[in-house]
Amino acid sequence: MSGQMLRLSPAACTCFRLRSAARRVTAIYGRHLAPTGLKISQFSLLGFIAAEGPVSIGRLAELVATDRTTLTRNLRPLLNDGLVEPAASGDRRRREFAATAAGRSLFKRALPLWADAEQEVRDAMGPKITADLHGALDRSMERLADL
Amino acid sequence: MSGQMLRLSPAACTCFRLRSAARRVTAIYGRHLAPTGLKISQFSLLGFIAAEGPVSIGRLAELVATDRTTLTRNLRPLLNDGLVEPAASGDRRRREFAATAAGRSLFKRALPLWADAEQEVRDAMGPKITADLHGALDRSMERLADL
DNA sequence: AGCCGGAATGTGTATATGCACATAATATAC
DNA sequence: GTATATTATGTGCATATACACATTCCGGCT
Numbered sequence: 001m002s003g004q005m006l007r008l009s010p011a012a013c014t015c016f017r018l019r020s021a022a023r024r025v026t027a028i029y030g031r032h033l034a035p036t037g038l039k040i041s042q043f044s045l046l047g048f049i050a051a052e053g054p055v056s057i058g059r060l061a062e063l064v065a066t067d068r069t070t071l072t073r074n075l076r077p078l079l080n081d082g083l084v085e086p087a088a089s090g091d092r093r094r095r096e097f098a099a100t101a102a103g104r105s106l107f108k109r110a111l112p113l114w115a116d117a118e119q120e121v122r123d124a125m126g127p128k129i130t131a132d133l134h135g136a137l138d139r140s141m142e143r144l145a146d147l
Numbered sequence: 148m149s150g151q152m153l154r155l156s157p158a159a160c161t162c163f164r165l166r167s168a169a170r171r172v173t174a175i176y177g178r179h180l181a182p183t184g185l186k187i188s189q190f191s192l193l194g195f196i197a198a199e200g201p202v203s204i205g206r207l208a209e210l211v212a213t214d215r216t217t218l219t220r221n222l223r224p225l226l227n228d229g230l231v232e233p234a235a236s237g238d239r240r241r242r243e244f245a246a247t248a249a250g251r252s253l254f255k256r257a258l259p260l261w262a263d264a265e266q267e268v269r270d271a272m273g274p275k276i277t278a279d280l281h282g283a284l285d286r287s288m289e290r291l292a293d294l
Numbered sequence: 295a296g297c298c299g300g301a302a303t304g305t306g307t308a309t310a311t312g313c314a315c316a317t318a319a320t321a322t323a324c
Numbered sequence: 325g326t327a328t329a330t331t332a333t334g335t336g337c338a339t340a341t342a343c344a345c346a347t348t349c350c351g352g353c354t
Contacts, residue, residue: 166310170311170312173311173312174312177312177313203302203303204302204303204304205301205302205303215302215303215304216303216304216305219303219304219305238301238302239302240301240302240303241301241302241303242302242303242304
């Protein structure tokens with residue numbers, strides 16, 4: 001009985017735990033990245049765009065596992081701040097984007113701060129739990145890929 | 148060199164992976180809960196309120212590990228839909244909330260759908276990876292509790 | 295009684311997230 | 325070569341998230 005109750009308790013929910021963990025870790029990274037003016041989501045997005053070269057919204061959506069329409073809006077702050085700019089595209093349906101020089105420069109300045117955040121989390125959790133978490137997340141995402 | 152590049156690649160970020168996983172799993176739960184009109188975050192919040200009885204914003208913020216001010220707004224839809232209502236409070240600074248009969252009823256109807264989502268994720272990941280993920284998340288959250 | 299520090303909460307602003315729906319442009323079938 | 329299916333994207337709406345700042349109230353001190 002109590003086992004059943006425990007499994008049904010809201011806090012036992014896989015989704016709830018993942019979301020809680022994401023919120024908490026997001027806050028930690030946010031503190032480190034604050035001097036750059038970048039949120040962690042913007043940092044990730046900028047990094048992918050810089051690494052991929054000119055890239056379309058749809059391709060980005062695959063890369064970052066985010067809804068296409070979310071990216072349309074997440075790009076706005078980066079465009080407004082001149083970190084990303086539209087790039088030429090052969091297909092007029094497709095809009096492509098690339099990092100500007102300012103964008104690449106800011107990303108490079110943000111990298112060590114991101115590494116500090118990564119290290120703070122690793123220090124708090126210890127190498128074993130960190131590795132376990134990464135492994136569990138990776139294998140989970142593989143299995144959930146086509147749902 | 149390539150190892151260094153890999154570690155610095157945006158996709159290797161703990162925060163990015165957690166957020167991606169949370170998005171993906173959120174979508175799965177959302178599909179199951181859609182017939183109830185509840186988002187997974189609303190389902191969790193309603194569950195906590197129903198389980199705790201009259202509870203303040205501040206207490207809820209601790210329970211669900213969410214910023215206090217976020218909860219102020221997350222409560223709105225639940226209040227508007229008559230699932231949660233204000234409750235008396237001895238301290239006029241504190242606003243307390245409790246689930247209504249409709250709220251408890253809807254939560255009970257949503258529970259099996261939530262269980263279906265939980266099961267779908269478990270089936271996709273398998274019992275071992277599921278247990279590993281839960282364990283890694285639990286231990287991570289413990290270690291990150293006071294950061 | 296009156297002041298005052300701390301506690302509990304709300305608001306303004308900005309971003310993140312995704313579904314349903316609409317639009318534009320390319321590719322394909324005939 | 326046009327009608328149509330498909331592809332790529334944007335928009336309206338609603339919610340989720342949290343920081344900085346403002347407000348209101350309680351409790352203790354004088």
